[in-house]
Structure formats: C-alpha cells, structure tokens
Amino acid sequence: MIDKKIWRDNALQHLKNLTDQQRIAYQQALTTQIMQTPTFQAADVVALTLSQDVELSTQLLIQNALIQQKQVLLPRIKPARQMDFIKINEMTTYERHKFGMLEPVGESFEQLTAIDFVLVPGLAFSAAGDRLGFGGGYYDRWLPKLPQAHTVGVTLQENFYEQTPWPIEETDQRVKQVISLESE
Ligand SMILES: Nc1nc2c(c(=O)[nH]1)N(C=O)[C@@H](CNc1ccc(C(=O)N[C@@H](CCC(=O)O)C(=O)O)cc1)CN2
Numbered sequence: 001m002i003d004k005k006i007w008r009d010n011a012l013q014h015l016k017n018l019t020d021q022q023r024i025a026y027q028q029a030l031t032t033q034i035m036q037t038p039t040f041q042a043a044d045v046v047a048l049t050l051s052q053d054v055e056l057s058t059q060l061l062i063q064n065a066l067i068q069q070k071q072v073l074l075p076r077i078k079p080a081r082q083m084d085f086i087k088i089n090e091m092t093t094y095e096r097h098k099f100g101m102l103e104p105v106g107e108s109f110e111q112l113t114a115i116d117f118v119l120v121p122g123l124a125f126s127a128a129g130d131r132l133g134f135g136g137g138y139y140d141r142w143l144p145k146l147p148q149a150h151t152v153g154v155t156l157q158e159n160f161y162e163q164t165p166w167p168i169e170e171t172d173q174r175v176k177q178v179i180s181l182e183s184e
C-alpha cells in the first residue's frame, strides 16, 4: 500500500535523525512514562518488545520490569505472520532472526489471557490509537487473542497525529492508550 509507505518512511526518518543523546533521553522518558502507567503498575504479566536499531530502546524498561518481579514476555515470529511470546529472565539467551531482530530462546507462553499489559511497537500512532507498524501485520493478528490486555503504543511527538493520516485497514488493531514523548 503506497500511501502507508510514505507515512512509514516519514516516521522512520524522524527516528533515524535522533542523536545518541536524544536516544538516551527518550529511552529514559519511555521507561518513566510506562512505569507511571497504573495498568503497568498493576500488571503481573507484561508483553514488551526487544527494540531493534531505529526503535526507541526498551532495555531499561525490560530491566525495571524484571526487577519489579513482573513476568516479562518478548516476541518470536513464526511462519504465517504469527508470533509466540517467551517468558524471559536474566539467564535467557537470544538469537538473531534472519530478518534481523534479536529474539529470546525458550518455550512459548501459552496463557495469553493472563497477559495484563502489552507494549505494542509502532512507527507512528494517532490519538484514536491507530498504529503504523513495520508492515508485517504480526500484532494485527495477535492482539485479537487477548482482548483483556491493556495495550499501549509509545511514539515520538513528531510521529503522533491528532487525525490518522494513513489509510486504515479492516484488520488494523487499535491500541487502548498512546503515549507521545515530548522532545527536551
Ligand atoms: N522490536 C520489535 N520486535 C518485533 C516487532 C517490532 O515491530 N519491533 N514486530 C512487529 O510486528 C514483530 C516483527 N515484525 C516484523 C515486521 C516486518 C519484518 C520484515 O523484515 N519484513 C520484510 C521481509 C519479510 C519477508 O521476507 O517475508 C518485508 O516485509 O519486506 C520483520 C519483522 C515482532 N517483533
């Protein structure tokens, strides 16, 4: 879909332009904002992501969630654009998928209805919760399996839109909350 590509490229450009110093500040802000979210504080089981190259870093959030004794799950992609989530701990090892992402090694967490909180990755979000991902449709397929979970997207202010500018598809899953990070 050509229209989506324009908005994806635009959002990617904003992420690529960040300086190392801005990245550190955004990682800190992402961590603080999520940890202040009541649904995260109340959550026992959280599905996070392991950020890749241009994405805002989730490392600090993962470490804090583990320190807080939450059960932390990270994704592994499967054939047919499906995902498994693996419960991680300090001993978990990671391997690189041929598409480039680092993924945890371990058994799939099957109790999807026990997941309280999901950090949904995305390049851009709108106030209504519309999300522009990398285009695999992985989260659009997975999120309907856990309607009970609180879903949150975090984005740069530059990639946050009051009105959704990209075309919305039937299969697109909205997130329940969007956090737009302001620049310093
Ligand atoms: N950190 C992080 N992890 C994540 C996601 C994410 O957005 N961020 N995902 C969020 O969904 C899933 C992975 N999503 C992906 C989406 C697209 C491609 C990709 O490279 N697609 C290429 C090639 C595909 C192919 O050859 O079939 C493409 O579509 O051109 C890879 C992973 C699960 N893990």
Ligand SMILES: Nc1ncnc2c1ncn2[C@@H]1O[C@H](COP(=O)(O)OP(=O)(O)OP(=O)(O)O)[C@@H](O)[C@H]1O
Residues within 6 Å of the ligand: 121, 131, 132, 133, 134, 135, 136, 137, 138, 139, 140, 141, 169, 171, 172
């Ligand atoms: N549940 C589904 N069943 C069939 N096709 C789907 C489903 N969800 C999404 N798709 C298709 O997958 C393709 C990619 O979806 P989309 O562009 O929304 O990905 P994305 O949400 O940006 O990516 P990701 O979730 O991987 O970050 C689209 O062509 C969409 O129609």
